[in-house]
Amino acid sequence: SQTIHQWPATLVQPVGSPLSLECTVEGTSNPNLYWYRQAAGRGLQLLFYSVGIGQISSEVPQNLSASRPQDRQFILSSKKLLLSDSGFYLCAWEQGGAYEQYFGPGTRLTVT
Amino acid sequence: GENVEQHPSTLSVQEGDSAVIKCTYSDSASNYFPWYKQELGKGPQLIIDIRSNVGEKKDQRIAVTLNKTAKHFSLHITETQPEDSAVYFCAASIPNTGGFKTIFGAGTRLFVKA
Numbered sequence: 001s002q003t004i005h006q007w008p009a010t011l012v013q014p015v016g017s018p019l020s021l022e023c024t025v026e027g028t029s030n031p032n033l034y035w036y037r038q039a040a041g042r043g044l045q046l047l048f049y050s051v052g053i054g055q056i057s058s059e060v061p062q063n064l065s066a067s068r069p070q071d072r073q074f075i076l077s078s079k080k081l082l083l084s085d086s087g088f089y090l091c092a093w094e095q096g097g098a099y100e101q102y103f104g105p106g107t108r109l110t111v112t
Numbered sequence: 113g114e115n116v117e118q119h120p121s122t123l124s125v126q127e128g129d130s131a132v133i134k135c136t137y138s139d140s141a142s143n144y145f146p147w148y149k150q151e152l153g154k155g156p157q158l159i160i161d162i163r164s165n166v167g168e169k170k171d172q173r174i175a176v177t178l179n180k181t182a183k184h185f186s187l188h189i190t191e192t193q194p195e196d197s198a199v200y201f202c203a204a205s206i207p208n209t210g211g212f213k214t215i216f217g218a219g220t221r222l223f224v225k226a
Contacts, residue, residue: 032211043118043201043218044156051211090155094211099144099163101205101214103155 002027006091006104013111019064019078021107023091026072033074034092034101035066044090050074051096086111114139116204118217126225131189133220135202138183142204144212145178145185150199150219160187192224 003026013019025031035047046059048066056066063082067075074091091104115138125131137145143164148156162169162176162185169176173192178185185204189196199219205212 041219044216046214049211049213051209057209096211099146099205099212100158100161101146101212102158103148106153106155108153 002093002102004091004093004102004104006089006107008107009105010108011110013081013109015083015111016080019076019081019085019109021076021089021091021109023074023076023104024072025093028072028093028095030071030096031093032096033068034094035074035076036090036092036103038088038090038106040087048076081111083111085109114142114204114206114213114215116202116215116217118202118220120220121218122221122223124223124225125192127192127194129192131192131196131222131224133187133200133202133222134184135186135204135217136182136184137204137215139204139206139215140180140183141206142183142215143207144205145176146203146205146214147174147176147187148201148203148216150201152198156201189222192222194224194226197222197224 005024034049036044050068089107092101094101118135146161149159150156173190175188201219202217203214205214
């Protein structure tokens with residue numbers, strides 16, 4: 001069966017520091033991968049999606065970037081965090097050609 | 113642009129009663145409509161979905177209906193239990209390059225009182 005992992009689970013970072021969040025998927029190959037951000041009490045905002053290694057599409061211009069160095073690895077990064085980057089970051093995967101999208105456990109980021 | 117509106121934002125029901133959450137979408141190209149349940153501090157969990165060629169789908173105590181003409185879809189939970197308390201999100205997916213673009217509603221916080 002497929003599983004999706006995210007780490008770290010929680011993170012507290014000062015403004016201006018760098019960020020690296022990692023997402024990995026097991027039990028599948030060539031998945032579509034997604035990064036979402038969820039502000040407190042709000043819905044999900046799509047940040048990036050990837051249909052293959054090195055292929056990244058950005059949905060919202062912002063202080064963040066994404067990379068996919070391996071088939072089942074998706075990384076969310078920032079060079080300098082802003083207070084507004086605080087939130088709950090969710091990675092999701094979807095088998096190419098299928099509809100169902102499955103979420104990881106999330107990373108709660110607090111920028112102080 | 114694409115938009116999904118979800119109502120109500122908060123819903124409180126007595127245990128055993130039914131709960132209904134409604135969503136509307138704007139893009140007629142949407143062809144897949146999933147519903148997610150999110151418990152506090154966890155990632156959303158896919159609980160049921162419906163495709164555009166189906167009007168209704170049921171799985172035990174939960175059911176979804178879709179009206180493509182009106183661009184409405186709804187989640188129905190019968191015989192609610194305290195463990196149903198969570199935030200529920202609807203979504204509408206549109207075919208996109210190599211995959212789908214999924215737009216989420218703002219969520220409904222459901223409280224089931226014992």
